[in-house]
Amino acid sequence: MNTRRFGLACGVLALAVFLAPGAWAWADSTGTPGQERNAAMEEILDQAQWLGHDGFLFRAGGKVVVFDPFRVKTSEPADLILISHGHHDHCSPEDVAKFVGKDTVVVATADCTAKLAGLGADVRPIAPGESLTVGGIAVKAIPAYNTDKAFHPRANGWVGFVADLGGVSVYHAGDTDLIPEMDGLAPDIALLPVSGTYVMTWEQAVEAARRIQPKVAVPMHYGGIVGTGKDAENFEKALRGEVRVRVYK
Ligand SMILES: [Zn+2]
Numbered sequence: 001m002n003t004r005r006f007g008l009a010c011g012v013l014a015l016a017v018f019l020a021p022g023a024w025a026w027a028d029s030t031g032t033p034g035q036e037r038n039a040a041m042e043e044i045l046d047q048a049q050w051l052g053h054d055g056f057l058f059r060a061g062g063k064v065v066v067f068d069p070f071r072v073k074t075s076e077p078a079d080l081i082l083i084s085h086g087h088h089d090h091c092s093p094e095d096v097a098k099f100v101g102k103d104t105v106v107v108a109t110a111d112c113t114a115k116l117a118g119l120g121a122d123v124r125p126i127a128p129g130e131s132l133t134v135g136g137i138a139v140k141a142i143p144a145y146n147t148d149k150a151f152h153p154r155a156n157g158w159v160g161f162v163a164d165l166g167g168v169s170v171y172h173a174g175d176t177d178l179i180p181e182m183d184g185l186a187p188d189i190a191l192l193p194v195s196g197t198y199v200m201t202w203e204q205a206v207e208a209a210r211r212i213q214p215k216v217a218v219p220m221h222y223g224g225i226v227g228t229g230k231d232a233e234n235f236e237k238a239l240r241g242e243v244r245v246r247v248y249k
């Protein structure tokens, strides 16, 4: 490569780095942002609770965020509750009620919002591709649908979520197969269904984790309606040495 070409290549590279939103934010921070972000992620992972099936509770920066609570035994006021779609094992009014406090916002797909109307929470609809921010938590709805079965048609407008918890991105995939919309998400934490039948099998979820490249993958959608701990175990074993997996009990 001659000098002029090298100069041009450097210029293009510098521009690409500048334009990449993550890189720019890091360059804008002080100290060792990569390490701080990793420490924040570890804290979020340690404080997270699996509520069973697709249900998770996250704590970050004094906020409580709950995904798809179902047959939950605990109760606590949440700041934000995210519901991926209207199926009864995801949109469960009696379980959502356990996390509704006086300032709780619930974000759900349109087929679920009507079922939650009587809970006294601020319920807001969301559709694939839409974004909103609640109490400083930015949320984006990612499409979620089946590609080789009919339970979750794309046309239903059901979703997964990417939530930004103080700079740590958490992707809850919802009920989905491996879909192209997962490409390039690269979240810090990816919660992926592994049960098969209505969603990805654990083998397909392994493929999804390879494509998504999260820092940590967490199996879900087992132990309740369909799928067992064996699916989670197989998922973890298959990704050893490739993608870090955390299995919640
Ligand atoms: Zn479903």
Ligand SMILES: [Zn+2]
Binding pocket: 087, 089, 090, 175, 198, 221
């Ligand atoms: Zn489901």
